[in-house]
Amino acid sequence: MEEPELSGKELGRKLNRIGSVAQRGGELNQLDLAILLAAGEGKRMKSSRAKVLHEIAGRSLIAHVIKAVEPSAPNELRVVVGANKEEVIQHLSQISPNAKTIYQEVRGGTGHAVKIALAGYNSLGTVLICAGDTPLLSGATLKELLKHHNSTGASATVLSANMPDPSGYGRVLREASGDLAEIVEEKDASELQKQTTEINSGVYIFAATDLVAALSKLSKDNVQQEEYLTDVIGILKSEGKKVVAFKAPDFTEILGINDRSQLSQAAFIMNARICNALMQSGVTITDPMSTWIDLTAEIDVDVVIEPGSAIRGKTKIGREAVIGPRTTLIDCEVGAQARVFESHCESSVIGGSAQVGPYAHLRSGTVLSEQVRVGSFVEIKNTTIGEGTKVPHLSYLGDASIGAQTNIGAATVIVNYDGVEKHQTVIGDHVRIGSDSMLVAPVTIGDGAYTAAGSVITEDVPPGALGIGRARQSNILGWVLKRRNGSKSAQAAAKKEGSK
Numbered sequence: 001m002e003e004p005e006l007s008g009k010e011l012g013r014k015l016n017r018i019g020s021v022a023q024r025g026g027e028l029n030q031l032d033l034a035i036l037l038a039a040g041e042g043k044r045m046k047s048s049r050a051k052v053l054h055e056i057a058g059r060s061l062i063a064h065v066i067k068a069v070e071p072s073a074p075n076e077l078r079v080v081v082g083a084n085k086e087e088v089i090q091h092l093s094q095i096s097p098n099a100k101t102i103y104q105e106v107r108g109g110t111g112h113a114v115k116i117a118l119a120g121y122n123s124l125g126t127v128l129i130c131a132g133d134t135p136l137l138s139g140a141t142l143k144e145l146l147k148h149h150n151s152t153g154a155s156a157t158v159l160s161a162n163m164p165d166p167s168g169y170g171r172v173l174r175e176a177s178g179d180l181a182e183i184v185e186e187k188d189a190s191e192l193q194k195q196t197t198e199i200n201s202g203v204y205i206f207a208a209t210d211l212v213a214a215l216s217k218l219s220k221d222n223v224q225q226e227e228y229l230t231d232v233i234g235i236l237k238s239e240g241k242k243v244v245a246f247k248a249p250d251f252t253e254i255l256g257i258n259d260r261s262q263l264s265q266a267a268f269i270m271n272a273r274i275c276n277a278l279m280q281s282g283v284t285i286t287d288p289m290s291t292w293i294d295l296t297a298e299i300d301v302d303v304v305i306e307p308g309s310a311i312r313g314k315t316k317i318g319r320e321a322v323i324g325p326r327t328t329l330i331d332c333e334v335g336a337q338a339r340v341f342e343s344h345c346e347s348s349v350i351g352g353s354a355q356v357g358p359y360a361h362l363r364s365g366t367v368l369s370e371q372v373r374v375g376s377f378v379e380i381k382n383t384t385i386g387e388g389t390k391v392p393h394l395s396y397l398g399d400a401s402i403g404a405q406t407n408i409g410a411a412t413v414i415v416n417y418d419g420v421e422k423h424q425t426v427i428g429d430h431v432r433i434g435s436d437s438m439l440v441a442p443v444t445i446g447d448g449a450y451t452a453a454g455s456v457i458t459e460d461v462p463p464g465a466l467g468i469g470r471a472r473q474s475n476i477l478g479w480v481l482k483r484r485n486g487s488k489s490a491q492a493a494a495k496k497e498g499s500k
């Protein structure tokens, strides 16, 4: 069959399309540019920090949005910054070094922000726009939005949703036919328009050329005297362009954070998502309502997490470990079948089948080998402990290396700090440290050595030796009867004497 003849313009378009598809390795749904709007002050947060830097589930709000945008693979990412810009730019340089930041000096509205972001942008193609304060948005929904935009061939596609409580949001107005007509901000809406529950998420995809043309026609003729990006929709529509709305399957995805209550609601929703995903993957979470898990945590199958626990940062937990109740793990690695309860642990490694708690405090640099036991009121810092060693009660261990199968008696303290510098302590294998020993660093206790209870050990103890560092005891006989005559103690002692 013969190809239908194409006009010059059509042919050009077709070639462009083929060219750009080839350039993108055949991926039609790729994005050319993503713009994040993050210049607002976030006044309602009442915070000295930028709003988009507040965190939920271990990530800043803006980092969540950037993660959601990533699967759509924009060729370029531009972030409009304003309030607290140094802080935001510094954060972006860590989480997304390729992002280009654009400074909006005066808050002229979302339309103004996009205008600035597009200055000097001469590529055509497809542009995604998101706000930096909608952290629950998923990558899957953005990909669906892009797919919808491409399949309808629209000039603009708005991500909308039906909100049970639409107050505060811009309303999506439709024609009698159901087609999208325009977006009206709540502050500018009539009472009737406010009844609409379909709201604007603040996420859009535009054909770049149409967007640029429409932006030049924005006015500030509204209650807030700002250039609204939302007005672009009405402008495009009035020019006969195709504008469509794509409804998000789940309205919680587009909740915007404007104040601390919304921050906590978003954190709650995000946490429920994380817990559900983990439970689906084979983790038992006894009480997801009181368990807080960061997105960055990795938890293996058959782990049990008891109530009141927090799993933060880059924590990894091996299979069949039991964590909690009331345990916080921050950036920790926990081996299989370990048990950690009623404890606080930070930047530590807990070996397989080890037991920690109740009431243990593992500080940064603690490394426990397999089957180590750490009991109540024990604090450990910057210390490596060998397999099977026990520290069961009331101890402080700092800046030490301890061998395997050793027992650290109750109330042992490593005296690591002389008031100026920290010093190292080395304890060998199969050592028995007597209760209430003070090990004054730097000091080495050899393999198989003992220390006597109550000793202050200031010198090395060779392998197999008993180190004693305390005054010998002497008893002064009859002292109480003589010096505390008439006291209850004296009476008790006298009775004992008489019964002899």
Ligand code: UD1
Pocket: 037, 038, 039, 040, 041, 080, 081, 082, 104, 106, 107, 108, 109, 110, 111, 112, 113, 131, 132, 133, 168, 169, 170, 171, 183, 184, 185, 199, 200, 201, 202, 227, 228, 229, 230, 255, 256
């Ligand atoms: C905006 C939408 C509204 C939508 C809602 C969704 C407009 C006019 N309104 O309202 O229809 O329902 O989002 O959450 O777009 N920003 C700048 N520079 C500015 C103004 C804003 O960068 O000059 C940024 C803000 O930092 C924020 C985003 O744009 O990240 C949205 O601004 P915000 O003031 O929160 O808009 P809303 O009133 O929530």
Ligand code: CA
Pocket: 131, 133, 256, 257, 258
């Ligand atoms: Ca907002």
